Amino acid sequence: MTSPGSGYRSPHFGEKLALAVKAKRTPAVVGLDPRWRELPDELRSQAGHDSRESQAEAVCRFCEAVVDQVAELVPAVKVQSAFFESLGPEGMGSLARVIGYARQRGLLVIVDAKRGDIGSTAEAYAKAYFAPDQTAPWPADAITVNPYLGTDALQPFLEAARAAEGGVFVLVRTSNPGAPEFQDLTTVAGKPVYRHIAEWVETQAAATAGHSGLGMVGAVVGATYPAQLEELRGVMPHAWLLVPGYGAQGATAKEVVPAFRSDGLGAIVNSSRGIIFAFRRPEYQSLSSQRGWQAAVRKATEDMIAELREHTPAGRL
Amino acid sequence: MTSPGSGYRSPHFGEKLALAVKAKRTPAVVGLDPRWRELPDELRSQAGHDSRESQAEAVCRFCEAVVDQVAELVPAVKVQSAFFESLGPEGMGSLARVIGYARQRGLLVIVDAKRGDIGSTAEAYAKAYFAPDQTAPWPADAITVNPYLGTDALQPFLEAARAAEGGVFVLVRTSNPGAPEFQDLTTVAGKPVYRHIAEWVETQAAATAGHSGLGMVGAVVGATYPAQLEELRGVMPHAWLLVPGYGAQGATAKEVVPAFRSDGLGAIVNSSRGIIFAFRRPEYQSLSSQRGWQAAVRKATEDMIAELREHTPAGRL
Numbered sequence: 106m107t108s109p110g111s112g113y114r115s116p117h118f119g120e121k122l123a124l125a126v127k128a129k130r131t132p133a134v135v136g137l138d139p140r141w142r143e144l145p146d147e148l149r150s151q152a153g154h155d156s157r158e159s160q161a162e163a164v165c166r167f168c169e170a171v172v173d174q175v176a177e178l179v180p181a182v183k184v185q186s187a188f189f190e191s192l193g194p195e196g197m198g199s200l201a202r203v204i205g206y207a208r209q210r211g212l213l214v215i216v217d218a219k220r221g222d223i224g225s226t227a228e229a230y231a232k233a234y235f236a237p238d239q240t241a242p243w244p245a246d247a248i249t250v251n252p253y254l255g256t257d258a259l260q261p262f263l264e265a266a267r268a269a270e271g272g273v274f275v276l277v278r279t280s281n282p283g284a285p286e287f288q289d290l291t292t293v294a295g296k297p298v299y300r301h302i303a304e305w306v307e308t309q310a311a312a313t314a315g316h317s318g319l320g321m322v323g324a325v326v327g328a329t330y331p332a333q334l335e336e337l338r339g340v341m342p343h344a345w346l347l348v349p350g351y352g353a354q355g356a357t358a359k360e361v362v363p364a365f366r367s368d369g370l371g372a373i374v375n376s377s378r379g380i381i382f383a384f385r386r387p388e389y390q391s392l393s394s395q396r397g398w399q400a401a402v403r404k405a406t407e408d409m410i411a412e413l414r415e416h417t418p419a420g421r422l
Numbered sequence: 423m424t425s426p427g428s429g430y431r432s433p434h435f436g437e438k439l440a441l442a443v444k445a446k447r448t449p450a451v452v453g454l455d456p457r458w459r460e461l462p463d464e465l466r467s468q469a470g471h472d473s474r475e476s477q478a479e480a481v482c483r484f485c486e487a488v489v490d491q492v493a494e495l496v497p498a499v500k501v502q503s504a505f506f507e508s509l510g511p512e513g514m515g516s517l518a519r520v521i522g523y524a525r526q527r528g529l530l531v532i533v534d535a536k537r538g539d540i541g542s543t544a545e546a547y548a549k550a551y552f553a554p555d556q557t558a559p560w561p562a563d564a565i566t567v568n569p570y571l572g573t574d575a576l577q578p579f580l581e582a583a584r585a586a587e588g589g590v591f592v593l594v595r596t597s598n599p600g601a602p603e604f605q606d607l608t609t610v611a612g613k614p615v616y617r618h619i620a621e622w623v624e625t626q627a628a629a630t631a632g633h634s635g636l637g638m639v640g641a642v643v644g645a646t647y648p649a650q651l652e653e654l655r656g657v658m659p660h661a662w663l664l665v666p667g668y669g670a671q672g673a674t675a676k677e678v679v680p681a682f683r684s685d686g687l688g689a690i691v692n693s694s695r696g697i698i699f700a701f702r703r704p705e706y707q708s709l710s711s712q713r714g715w716q717a718a719v720r721k722a723t724e725d726m727i728a729e730l731r732e733h734t735p736a737g738r739l
Contacts, residue, residue: 157559187539187546193559194515201511221568222504222536223598229504242510251538253570253593255600276570281540283572287618290609298607298615
């Protein structure tokens with residue numbers, strides 16, 4: 106039931122994500138990070154190397170083909186905007202097409218944009234991804250945002266997301282080697298900087314929690330630091346955790362166990378390179394040479410789903 | 423003279439900025455924040471309100487007209503990417519055209535993108551703004567970046583900038599009311615989070631310092647917090663400070679005094695709304711109605727330059 110005054114209205118991003126995870130019976134998310142140089146040779150040679158326009162076209166076709174392979178298997182894709190932005194306005198056009206295609210195939214789309222700015226500038230960024238009638242240039246179900254500027258800089262994203270029935274994932278603890286430098290500084294309150302941010306995320310998540318107990322504001326917490334994952338699951342019981350770092354960045358299914366609630370909800374786990382470029386991994390090369398790189402994408406996704414099912418609470422979904 | 427091993431090569435962003443500030447005898451920077459709703463009526467009515475394409479076109483013409491007014495007066499413009507991004511791929515096309523136009527008119531262009539991501543993703547973002555041959559989609563002289571992810575996430579931006587003879591401004595202490603929430607948390611080392619970041623910026627600025635003593639890595643420090651401005655000038659003697667918050671955000675010339683070295687170099691001061699939308703300010707409405715909104719842009723720029731000259735060390739330039 107909806108608790109009065111909670112700000113929860115249906116449909117609600119936290120609920121949509123819970124339904125999608127339960128429907129697909131997996132928290133696996135496929136990351137669309139279409140690095141031009143890593144694309145299958147057939148797409149690169151068709152495009153030629155000299156025009157951003159043709160590269161943007163190839164990137165679009167690559168992502169759509171990945172979506173075709175994974176649409177029935179996973180609840181969502183995470184699209185990395187940087188690899189489209191590096192191809193200029195044409196690349197940003199491809200980003201819009203890929204988002205539209207993935208949504209049309211029934212996937213939730215998280216745009217990993219890591220945007221952050223103040224006041225009306227944050228509103229302008231938010232407008233690029235969220236509109237109540239889904240007419241934004243890049244209509245996302247959720248985007249990632251950077252909290253360094255303060256919570257007044259995050260609020261415009263939350264408001265725009267809510268009006269569009271979308272969600273926001275706040276960077277809390279990232280997966281890179283340098284993440285501890287500023288994020289883990291211990292404050293005089295006796296806790297790391299990231300925990301201050303996590304506590305704010307929890308207030309926002311709790312205030313918007315729906316039937317599943319999960320709100321429309323979540324947190325990015327890297328899989329490469331399991332101790333922080335466990336701590337932050339405890340600090341943010343109402344927040345969806347978006348967990349990058351699985352696969353190519355080194356984390357395994359066992360390391361993401363602490364991200365989940367006991368019912369298998371509460372976290373989605375992203376793998377990008379390990380899936381979309383699976384045809385480059387030794388274990389998928391034979392399959393790929395027989396049935397194409399697309400078959401490797403599908404098999405790597407199925408393998409990730411099976412691993413998460415075997416080793417984490419996601420097996421209870 | 424170049425100190426051996428300093429990484430300094432000519433031309434160098436810190437030097438280019440020093441030369442431009444000295445040539446124009448002002449540290450005033452005009453911020454191109456083309457909020458669609460604030461544009462002059464004549465541009466909005468020509469464009470119509472219903473198509474992002476026509477809005478992007480109007481935004482482009484507005485910015486180019488501002489550049490025409492200020493190109494002889496100031497060393498640089500700061501372009502706010504959010505207001506282009508909110509207009510979709512067409513808006514991002516306009517951003518490229520505005521950057522090209524401003525550079526052609528002899529202005530340095532700082533793209534206020536506040537990007538930040540890890541590893542090869544940061545490389546992809548950097549490629550969007552920096553290329554050694556100036557063939558990047560949005561060729562910037564400098565961009566702003568967000569440090570929350572750690573210094574390994576900043577390095578790809580520094581490397582790409584250096585190869586393109588560009589610069590990077592790291593967000594250290596922003597100008598918004600919520601800036602203190604996370605940036606000012608005191609760590610067990612007895613200093614605020616932003617100072618940890620400032621100290622890293624100083625190492626990078628010192629390592630790349632040129633003839634002027636200023637490097638290719640600078641810092642964003644808001645004008646709305648004069649005490650932090652003074653502290654951070656001391657902490658980062660080799661860093662250019664990019665100081666937002668002047669004018670519409672409330673800071674005056676007297677408040678930005680601590681940002682400068684005694685010779686008037688070391689800081690650039692940005693005003694956006696107060697200049698580009700000066701025609702909406704009571705003191706410029708008579709001028710604007712007689713000679714057009716463009717005349718108000720020019721007069722507001724001249725007034726800002728005069729105020730900085732009168733009240734700050736910029737008078738010694």
